[in-house]
Amino acid sequence: MKNIFLLLSFFCCSLSFGQANPRYAVVDAKMEAIPTAATTSTQTIANYINANFKTESDKIRAAYYWTASNISYDIPGMYAVNFKETVQQKIARTLKTRKGVCIHYASVFNDLAQKIGIQSYIIEGYNKQNGKVSNLAHAWIAAKIDKKWFIFDATWGSGYVNNGKFYKKLNKAYFKAEPSKIIASHIPFDYLWQFLNYPITNNEFYEGKIQINKDKKYFDFENEIIKYNVLPEAEQLFASVERIEKNGLKNDMILERYEGKKQQLVYLRQKTNIEKLNAIVIEMNKAVVLLNEFIRYRNNKFNPALSDSEISSMIETPKEILINCQNNIYSVGSVGSQNKANAESIKKSIGVALSQAEEHSLFVKNYLSKSKIVRKTMFSKAVQFRVR
Known part of the structure; x- marks a missing residue:
């Protein structure tokens, strides 16, 4: 069963990590004035933001405000x-x-953030x-704003659901939230995206134990994110x-995401192996x-003459x-059951072709060891190799 994403019916109003800033009123007003023609794609929205705002803080506010203000929660679609x-x-x-x-x-907010030059990631997890x-x-x-990581939840920030109906009401608590505070309500499946040096476990989240515990092993999430970004996709998944x-x-939910990522990993590794x-095969065909x-040259009795x-x-x-093809094909991992027979056929074709090449190689070595008179007597018709 797939994970279902849902907006909770009530928002916790006691959270105190929202950012109050008079400057944002100016940003919000400017985003209210965005022409309709400039809202047909994230690129046109991003162009408007880039043209009207200079700082990362203003730009991310503009992206957040537009997303939270202009998208309504799709209650009928939450199970579909x-x-x-x-x-x-999706966007x-x-x-x-x-x-x-x-x-x-x-997806919309993250795409906007990246198009306005801000490093950002979609985080998947669950909440309380x-x-x-x-x-x-x-x-x-x-998103990383002025060299510091913050959490943004445009869904919870856009309004709330009550008795099966969505009510639009912007909630500043979920804009630019401190990771150490929003962990009380939002925990990622992968603790890398907690942005904490002492990440909490799922058990601790359930128990409400979110205080920093320096008895734990220090986790340099900044460095780990840098390393993560340069890994191939399969290694990121692993x-x-x-x-x-x-x-x-x-x-x-965690188990399902865990199993889903493992399946993705198998798929990506098989895809890499197929590549x-x-x-x-390209190298084999060249050979x-x-x-x-x-x-053909041998059947023509080595004419025209070569050294x-x-x-x-x-x-x-x-x-x-x-030889290289044969060595390499045995280092290829699983290609999936659908491609297993093809892989075996390719192995066989390489083996047969190599066997022929080795026979011809022995002939040439023997041929070159003889005198020119003897060489003329050594030719017989050879059959060309065809890949099956």
């Missing part, structure tokens, strides 16, 4: 999230309908309100899976072309390529 949609498809549909659930708010842990997943974003498991598979396999060129070193190179080059 299309998990096959790409991020850009396009949300901008067209001006409705969505948390993943749509987060009034002491009760939700059994549904949630999504929000984190590291995330390890962190999720380490922090405790406390509930079905490796395809690269090997087969060269091998057949040599066979001994050139003749040797004609067969040694495809042989070396095939």
Whole structure:
């Protein structure tokens, strides 16, 4: 079962980490004045923001205000999230309908943040309100403003649901929230995105134990994010899976996300292995072309004449390529059950081609060791190699 993203029915009003700033009233008013024609895409909205604001703080406020003000929570759609949609498809549909659930708010806001030059990430996790842990997943974003990380939840900041109806009411508590405070209500599946040097566990979240505990091992999340950003996608997933498991598979949501990421990891690794396999096939085909060129040349009794070193190179080059192909194909991991037979067939073809190349190589070595008179008596018809 897929994780369902849901806006909770009531928002906790006792949170005190919202940022009160008279400057934001100016930003909000400017975003109210954005022309309708400039709101058809995140790029046009970002262009408007970049043209009207200079500081990161003003820009992120503008992006947050527009997202929270212009998107309404899609109550009928909260159990019908299309998990096959790409991020850009989610964004396009949300901008067209001006409705969505948390993943749509987060996708639009995150895309805006990145287009206005702010480092940001969509964070997936779950939440707690009034002491009760939700059994549904949630999504929000984190952004780095003036070299410091903050949390933004445009979904919770846009209004609230009561008795099955959405009410638009901006809530500043979920704008530019301190990670150490919002952890009371929002915990990521992957503790990397807590942005805390002493991350809390899922058990601690359930128990409300969010105080900094320096008895724990220090976690340099800034450095870990830097390392994460340069990893290949499969390695990012692997590291995330390890962190999720380490922090405790406390509930079905976490377990589902954990299993989902493991499946993604298997898929990505198989995809990488298939790409490796395809690269090997390209090299094998190159070798087969060269091998057949040599066979034609041999069948023509090595005419026109080439030097001994050139003749040797004609067969040694495809042989070396095939040796590399054979070595490489045995280092390719799983390609999935659907491609297993193809992989085995390719292994067999490489083996057969290499066997032929080695036979021709032995012939050439023997040929080159003989006198010119003897060489003329050594030719017999050779069959060209075909990949099956």
